[in-house]
Amino acid sequence: MDTGITLLYCPFPTRAAARAASHVLLEKKRAVCCHILPAGASHYIWEGAETVAEEHILLVKTLPAMADAAAAQLAQHHPYSCPAILRFTATANPAFAAWAATIINEFSSPPIG
Numbered sequence: 001m002d003t004g005i006t007l008l009y010c011p012f013p014t015r016a017a018a019r020a021a022s023h024v025l026l027e028k029k030r031a032v033c034c035h036i037l038p039a040g041a042s043h044y045i046w047e048g049a050e051t052v053a054e055e056h057i058l059l060v061k062t063l064p065a066m067a068d069a070a071a072a073q074l075a076q077h078h079p080y081s082c083p084a085i086l087r088f089t090a091t092a093n094p095a096f097a098a099w100a101a102t103i104i105n106e107f108s109s110p111p112i113g
Contacts, residue, residue, distance in 0.1 A: 003097040006067040009086040010074050011042060011055035018058040021077045025060060030070040032100040033061040063104050064089070 008031075012018035015036060022034035037057040044051055062070045071085050078085075092100065 002101070003092050003094055004064050005090045005092040005097060005100060006062050006064045006070075007088040007090055008058075008060035008062065008067070008070055008074065009084070009088065010058045010060070010078070011084055012058055013053065013055060013079060015039070015056045017079050018056045021058060021074055022060075024077050025062075025070055025073055028073060029104060030066055030073050031060045031062045032103045035059040035061075061100065063100055066104055 010018075010021070012021065018036045022031075022036065025031040025034055035058070037059065039054045039056050042053050042055045044053075058074075060070055060074070067087060071087065074085050075083060
């Protein structure tokens with residue numbers, strides 16, 4: 001049994017924006033689970049200046065075959081012009097991997113939109 005899972009990491013400026021992206025991913029069956037972490041301070045360089053901003057992290061769990069579509073959906077619904085969408089490959093426990101495959105495979109026809 002394939003136990004591969006892809007995690008997408010994506011910071012958002014507000015919890016509401018992360019929640020909206022999560023809703024779209026789940027509705028369109030691009031993800032099986034989304035987790036929004038509490039706000040934290042992000043320190044980064046933007047347009048030549050050091051910037052500090054409060055951000056909420058959206059962790060998206062999906063199957064490797066759906067990762068490109070999920071990342072594209074995140075980019076499309078993100079309020080930033082240059083969102084950080086990082087992809088990690090993981091191995092899940094067999095029960096979770098089976099559940100994830102069931103969710104995605106229920107909707108194995110091409111997603112709408």
